[in-house]
Amino acid sequence: MKAYLGIDVGSVSINIVVLNEAGEVITGLYLRTQGRPIEVIQEGLKQTAGHLTPAIEIAGVGTTGSGRYLAGVIVGADVVKNEITAHAIAASMIIPDVQTVLEIGGQDSKIIILREGIVTDFAMNTVCAAGTGSFLDQQASRLNIPIDQFGELALQSGTPVRIAGRCTVFAESDMIHKQQMGHRIPDIIRGLSEALVRNYLNNVGKGKEILPPVVFQGGVAANAGIKAAFEEALGIPIQIPEHFNIMGAIGAAQLAREEVTITEHTRFKGFKITGLPYRTGSFECNGCPNICEVVEIYEEDKVIGRWGSRCNKWDIVE
Amino acid sequence: MPKITFPRMGESYRAFKMLLEDLGNEVVVPPRPSKRTLDLGIRYAPEFACFPLKILMGTYLETIEMGADTIVTTGGVGPCRAGEYAMLHHKILKDLGHDIKMIVFEPPRLHPVNFIKNLWALNKSGVSIRGVVAHIRRAWRKLQAMDKAEQLSHVMRPREINRGDTTRVYRKVLGWIDQAYSFEQIIEAESAAMEALGSISQDSKRIILKVGIVGEIYVLLEPASNLEVEETLGNLGVEVERSMFLTGWAKDNTWSETTERLTVKEAASPYLPELVGGHGRDSIGNTILYAKRGFDGIIQLAPFTCIPEIVARTILPRVSKDHDIAVLTFFLDEQTGKAGMTTRLEAFVDLLRRKKLFGRGAEPLTG
Known part of the structure; x- marks a missing residue:
């Protein structure tokens, strides 16, 4: 059975939901961010995987919230969307x-x-x-x-x-x-x-x-x-709404569902990422007087994401 | 020989540098506003002053470090405190022990004597009147060439196939225009620039949104002060049209008011018949003109605490409703974190796109 994962990485909480094809919540989590988004995302995904039956296959992933880019590179998101769109979509799913x-x-x-x-x-x-x-x-x-x-x-x-x-x-x-x-x-x-x-x-x-x-x-x-x-x-x-505190994640999952109908495949890396080591580092770029603080995120020893610079010098080309 | 500097607004410094050098001055080019500019500006400017004053304060201190001893800047008309900024900057710099000369250009249409006196003070090589006029015409032509290239970059960026192509080509062609000196060279560089920009490979099938940008002149013209909003929008698939270019503004205040500007005033008059200083009335008038031209949305850029733009901001919801056009306002200050702006821009663009694709009430949001 196909299902869609939505992750909302907010300043205070991280919410993870899995929606079925009908848009119903199979499982929903509300966890405190506690200043450690990566660890909490991994822990949350581990718990989520535990709630799913083997017949459920994740066919799309969406992320939202202020940590959406971070979450997006970690899980391999099909769609990374702002909170406003995600919340609007979720609200109109429940009350059309x-x-x-x-x-x-x-x-x-x-x-x-x-x-x-x-x-x-x-x-x-x-x-x-x-x-x-x-x-x-x-x-x-x-x-x-x-x-x-x-x-x-x-x-x-x-x-x-x-x-x-x-x-x-x-x-x-x-x-x-x-x-x-x-x-x-x-x-x-x-x-x-x-x-x-x-x-x-x-x-x-x-x-x-x-x-x-x-x-x-x-x-x-x-x-x-x-x-x-x-x-x-x-x-x-x-x-x-019943799931008032995880609405952003519901919206993100729904957006992922819309997205994969166009792309016809998911970029989701699988629940194995809960066991991979992630670390972040930062450095100051001295290329110009802006002296940007660039943050890097590593999966094992590979840089999978970089942000914080005002130009595209440090963008990662896939 | 005096070493001259001036405020930096986007790329215009290239033309001003040429003109001042032609008149026999040594020029200290103001660096692009950076973190350090802001730190310096915020340390020495009054806390309640607006963002442009603080950036310029920082820029002046940086250029003084680089050896500048004369600052050329503009005054202003109408009830906006920016008109007094030159005096304020001068006083602060004096208090800090910098003995610099300040040459303040008031709009020549209203203050012709001031204009001629200042021009003469800058004419170090004793160029003839005809020579001065020729130099000004050439610098003006260079400004126009740069404005044209920038306008085309705004059209190309949302359509580019390879992200970053437009910005790269634009940087390159600015160099060409910068190098050009004679009138003919400038025209040649301009057409080469237009051709290079025009041949960036583009996706003609993409649905492009059009957004007009209105607001206060400094934060509109200096990308470092608006978190490069135009480039960000271009990357989101939006063609932007800015309501203000230096060549347009200077023309209105130098020779005569353009007819377009008259319509801006007329367009604004049902909502704001008064001059409120700065560009408050222009923000309203331009919003209406953009709406009439079928634009998808408007972005207003304003320095935090800017009274003229606050006045405009309180009227814009009404304009937005009457003319059925979405308006998003950003108040800019020293924050350099882009995340908040990106989120709002993305959501705004989503809103415009859904509206354009589905129209009002045509298709539900989900499904």
Whole structure:
């Protein structure tokens, strides 16, 4: 039976899914990146292989996320795509008439507007990561609350406190100030959720026509407090898909499926790569005053990828 | 003999160098902005100033190290702080102990006396008026030749079969134009350049998207300041047309306004009837003109904190809706990581391609 592998290498998590021919998830993994993408990809693929029956044959591989090129050279990807396209594809597989996708991940937040299945507009956070998963993580650990309870706590609030949401530094000092005045933690967290949603809609969502059905995905969609704040601010119900935290990987797998119908073969190197040694190295190129830091990745003793240079001097010609 | 330098904007330095040398000056060619340029610029420029001021600050300090003692630059019109940058740079350099001379050209159409006085200060060999005019005409012709070659490279790059061919040929032909000196030689080099670029092997079946680039002049003209966005787009299969070339801008501010520019102003007037400084109004007007010409999308490039472009940015969503054209804005600053820009560009190009292939609501995204 043919199946398609999708890998989303994000700043905070690495997600790996296998889709069957019908586009259903056979297996899906959500692993923390922990600053070691290569090891986690290998470990994840090992676990994934363990979930698959021998009858399943990987017929295509797609990668996405900020580490998509790295993952792409390691596994031998058929398609390497940006997160926006991957998320849009995944959302419309699950809810075909979706018109708005809200996606909040570790470092990125984005909004994607679709009309009749076509992406017509999108926006991503620009210079600041206020309101993304990393910041929520950081605040949860500062308050010593497990991140998976953070959202639920917000729902217990009766009187939300106003928190400044434009910048994480301002938000944090505002939260500390309110906490020292004696406000209850659920009220502060609820206030934070509202602030983040306000900032998201005013920054990322600026000028966008948000029409239902609205799908909310990405790691932060697990946070019930943020979902509630979105529903309150928009006045429309928000849907969270079953596999909300691995949607990028689902989209990548689907794109791989589309790609191999054209190329008719896969470049997937096989699950054997989980046992190969990979290492990276870097050097400064002194060819011009840019002094680029070039990163190389080795599979055994062979360079399989290089990036970081501003010109094509170090590109690898296949 | 004074050693002269000037701001670097793309490849234009080749023509300015020739002109200044013809007038009997020794020229220090400004190096391509690099990490070091940025480090120097950011250390000595005010924190809140915009990106072009910081790059130029760094460039001046680098050229002073190389022996320059005179800087030739331009002033500006309208309510944009760039008009004061020459004075600010001069003051900062003085504070740092560099005793340099600053020659600031204001638009000659508005300040003819300033123009002639400055030109005379630069005329070290005492060239006759007719001679000066001839030198300027030749430098101008060289600029035009380079602009034409660059425009053709934007057409060829998305169609090239072997990735990198266009950039390689373009580098080579710039050398030819650079070497050309007499009027005839420049014309000859130009046609050789056009032929060489035109004969790059191309894939005629490829579906090519057309994207117009609008925004602030410095980040538009100096590829080192915009993370080489045009080359990146070309490699993604996009033909770019930049709304601004030095020959176009100089013409508008020197002799007369071109009719095209009038239409830019007219096109923008329903949305922005005022001059907001810099190129804010041009960004809006050009977006509309590109939309009318059937372009697939627009990219706006702006220095972080640039007020004219911020004004344009807040109006563009409306223009985008009215004229059904996608617009993507990049605010540029000292970040040199390309990943964020590449992701957004890829997604933007995907959006345009799907729109072009399937039209609105014709074909679903999946399947």
